[in-house]
Amino acid sequence: MKRIVFVLGPTATGKTALGVELALRLGGEIVSADSMQVYRRMNIGTAKPTKAEMRGVPHHLMDFLEPDQPFSAAAFRVLALGAIDGICQRGKLPIVVGGTGLYADAILKPLDFGASRSDPELRQKWQAFLDENGPEALHQQLKRIDPPSAERLHPNNAHRVIRALEVAALDQLPLSKQNVSPSSLPASGDLSPLLIGLTMERAALYARIERRVDRMLKDGLLEELRALLDEGLSPEAQSMQGIGYKELLPVLRGEMELGKAVELIQRNSRRYAKRQLTWFRANPAIEWHMLTESSSLSNLADEIARDFLGNSNE
Numbered sequence: 407m408k409r410i411v412f413v414l415g416p417t418a419t420g421k422t423a424l425g426v427e428l429a430l431r432l433g434g435e436i437v438s439a440d441s442m443q444v445y446r447r448m449n450i451g452t453a454k455p456t457k458a459e460m461r462g463v464p465h466h467l468m469d470f471l472e473p474d475q476p477f478s479a480a481a482f483r484v485l486a487l488g489a490i491d492g493i494c495q496r497g498k499l500p501i502v503v504g505g506t507g508l509y510a511d512a513i514l515k516p517l518d519f520g521a522s523r524s525d526p527e528l529r530q531k532w533q534a535f536l537d538e539n540g541p542e543a544l545h546q547q548l549k550r551i552d553p554p555s556a557e558r559l560h561p562n563n564a565h566r567v568i569r570a571l572e573v574a575a576l577d578q579l580p581l582s583k584q585n586v587s588p589s590s591l592p593a594s595g596d597l598s599p600l601l602i603g604l605t606m607e608r609a610a611l612y613a614r615i616e617r618r619v620d621r622m623l624k625d626g627l628l629e630e631l632r633a634l635l636d637e638g639l640s641p642e643a644q645s646m647q648g649i650g651y652k653e654l655l656p657v658l659r660g661e662m663e664l665g666k667a668v669e670l671i672q673r674n675s676r677r678y679a680k681r682q683l684t685w686f687r688a689n690p691a692i693e694w695h696m697l698t699e700s701s702s703l704s705n706l707a708d709e710i711a712r713d714f715l716g717n718s719n720e
Contacts, residue, residue, distance in 0.1 A: 439504025
């Protein structure tokens with residue numbers, strides 16, 4: 407059995423920092439389980455750690471995909487299990503860090519994405535797009551991605567359109583550049599996981615989220631979005647549906663004031679955090695740690711590392 411640590415929980419709780427602290431203490435390497443941090447040049451809006459914040463710890467499945475490419479949990483599973491296997495072969499500890507619950511489950515559970523041809527996260531994203539933009543706009547997305555299916559399906563058949571968008575993304579798994587053979591990957595059952603969850607009281611968490619959004623704007627999120635569009639990235643790309651980017655698009659088109667867009671980013675981030683908590687709390691194996699503003703992640707990492715090493719020696 408291969409030992410592995412997961413650091414999970416809602417956005418803005420300090421998962422990235424704790425993962426690095428644990429890696430430094432336990433000889434680990436990080437595997438990112440974040441559906442947005444896979445994209446290159448999308449750094450500020452995804453809260454991607456800087457090189458200084460990585461502190462020399464290798465990070466995998468981060469910053470490797472062009473923003474115009476679709477991605478799915480099926481692709482993530484293949485790449486993540488390949489990365490984990492490589493880390494173990496180097497004698498290091500894999501530490502999976504992220505808030506995308508479906509990605510964590512893709513490692514932990516024996517999900518057969520290839521057979522089921524299903525990706526619930528993609529389906530949820532397109533359902534949210536439908537709710538916000540309507541069936542005609544959804545059908546236009548399918549027309550751009552898969553014209554034959556769009557020709558076959560009526561715009562009012564939104565369920566079938568969403569399914570076609572889901573399958574189209576699964577057909578474009580970015581494996582060709584990764585030198586990964588699915589047949590050589592370890593099964594999830596080969597892993598012995600320690601699941602760490604970070605959370606905070608709701609008011610404190612929401613305050614941290616709002617401060618993070620303000621900091622992103624100050625650090626240049628709007629300019630980051632403008633640069634992506636200037637290089638030709640379509641506003642309809644999957645990556646552009648991420649929180650922080652989709653709300654600012656109307657600002658650049660002159661259709662919304664910046665202040666209103668910031669409020670929407672903060673609101674949608676709070677709602678996302680709530681959904682993350684709901685997802686992770688369904689897993690009884692997660693060991694939860696309630697943080698406050700004065701909590702020391704360094705001290706928490708010391709505690710977790712002592713317990714982990716003690717259990718390993720038993």
